[in-house]
Amino acid sequence: MSKHAAVVGSGLVGSLWTTFLAQRGYHVDVFERRSDSRLAGYKGGRSINLALSDRGWRALEAVGVAEAVRREAIPMYRRVMHAIDGTITTQPYGEQGQAIWSVSRGGINMALMTEAEKHANVRLHFEHDTDLDDATQGRIHWTTPDGKGSGCFDAVFSTDGANSGIRKALQAEGAMEWTEQVIDHGYKELLIPAGPNATSPIEREALHIWPRASYMLIGLPNPDGSFTMTLFFPNEGPVSFAALDTPEAAEVFFAEFFADALALMPDFKEQWAQNPVSKLSIVRSWPWSKGKVVLFGDATHAIVPFYGQGMNSGFEDCFEL
Numbered sequence: 312m313s314k315h316a317a318v319v320g321s322g323l324v325g326s327l328w329t330t331f332l333a334q335r336g337y338h339v340d341v342f343e344r345r346s347d348s349r350l351a352g353y354k355g356g357r358s359i360n361l362a363l364s365d366r367g368w369r370a371l372e373a374v375g376v377a378e379a380v381r382r383e384a385i386p387m388y389r390r391v392m393h394a395i396d397g398t399i400t401t402q403p404y405g406e407q408g409q410a411i412w413s414v415s416r417g418g419i420n421m422a423l424m425t426e427a428e429k430h431a432n433v434r435l436h437f438e439h440d441t442d443l444d445d446a447t448q449g450r451i452h453w454t455t456p457d458g459k460g461s462g463c464f465d466a467v468f469s470t471d472g473a474n475s476g477i478r479k480a481l482q483a484e485g486a487m488e489w490t491e492q493v494i495d496h497g498y499k500e501l502l503i504p505a506g507p508n509a510t511s512p513i514e515r516e517a518l519h520i521w522p523r524a525s526y527m528l529i530g531l532p533n534p535d536g537s538f539t540m541t542l543f544f545p546n547e548g549p550v551s552f553a554a555l556d557t558p559e560a561a562e563v564f565f566a567e568f569f570a571d572a573l574a575l576m577p578d579f580k581e582q583w584a585q586n587p588v589s590k591l592s593i594v595r596s597w598p599w600s601k602g603k604v605v606l607f608g609d610a611t612h613a614i615v616p617f618y619g620q621g622m623n624s625g626f627e628d629c630f631e632l
């Protein structure tokens with residue numbers, strides 16, 4: 312008789328892992344707190360694009376979903392570094408033709424959900440806020456707009472992200488130790504809009520970096536020609552988000568340290584005012600499993616984004632397990 316698994320969280324890792332399980336013959340029920348982003352529009356956080364590298368592709372290829380992802384992915388063959396005086400230097404990411412890839416977070420998440428749902432043995436349940444009752448029994452419960460429910464499963468996979476409620480429940484019963492280290496830097500996202508006819512105002516097939524010792528700005532390309540920019544910056548101190556407390560102050564700072572990027576953001580002050588500063592943290596936990604419950608992805612090993620490895624290592628969890 313085939314086994315029955317629950318996957319809690321249909322983010323990047325949960326959606327991919329569901330396909331792995333389905334192809335191994337499991338019946339899979341996926342419980343996701345949010346509504347279906349394919350119908351409601353993606354609300355999965357503000358980071359619009361991510362860098363996908365070989366360890367991620369290997370997992371996507373193993374279950375035949377790489378092509379669906381590649382259709383919307385942009386190769387970034389090299390790193391383009393912008394000095395304060397506007398000088399540009401470059402570094403290739405590998406041999407000729409090798410690249411890391413810019414993928415839309417919402418786009419890849421929706422593609423992975425659609426691929427998972429193609430399997431007759433998969434059911435996705437949206438608006439199901441889910442938590443753990445009993446790790447030994449594999450029992451979980453959920454709350455929906457229509458009421459509450461619960462069920463027992465042969466295996467429960469916790470892919471509910473860096474704030475995992477299941478990880479916290481396991482810790483509460485003494486089954487797991489975990490730490491969250493909130494670092495001194497936060498991040499804010501900005502956008503360089505596309506040029507005319509969806510052209511890119513800076514080299515398109517590249518990852519752009521404005522390195523400035525203790526902080527940096529990066530830019531990844533989007534299919535519509537725009538670039539999503541992320542400023543990683545100290546939260547407090549003389550040079551910090553706290554110090555740049557008005558859009559005008561931020562604009563003066565950018566004019567000095569990121570002048571070429573600022574010139575490409577005509578609505579910089581509006582973006583600065585609207586886009587929040589988000590925290591960055593590292594989650595470490597051990598062990599990764601208890602009874603019938605296994606933690607995957609950010610739920611067990613969230614990592615700061617500078618390495619571009621959070622999603623990639625979560626996909627590797629799927630490949631290795």
Ligand SMILES: Cc1cc2nc3c(=O)[nH]c(=O)nc-3n(C[C@H](O)[C@H](O)[C@H](O)COP(=O)(O)OP(=O)(O)OC[C@H]3O[C@@H](n4cnc5c(N)ncnc54)[C@H](O)[C@@H]3O)c2cc1C
Binds near residue numbers: 344360470623
């Ligand atoms: C600014 C930034 C840039 C990044 N850049 C990169 C990059 O370039 N490359 C890279 O590899 N990684 C990058 N990352 C990391 C990457 O985003 C994460 O590692 C990845 O999203 C983790 O996937 P996940 O499925 O484990 O968690 P998530 O994507 O967070 O998904 C968790 C899912 O669980 C659901 N959920 C939560 N609680 C419940 C509940 N109680 N019940 C039901 N469902 C629930 C959520 O709604 C969500 O859908 C970046 C992260 C940030 C913040």
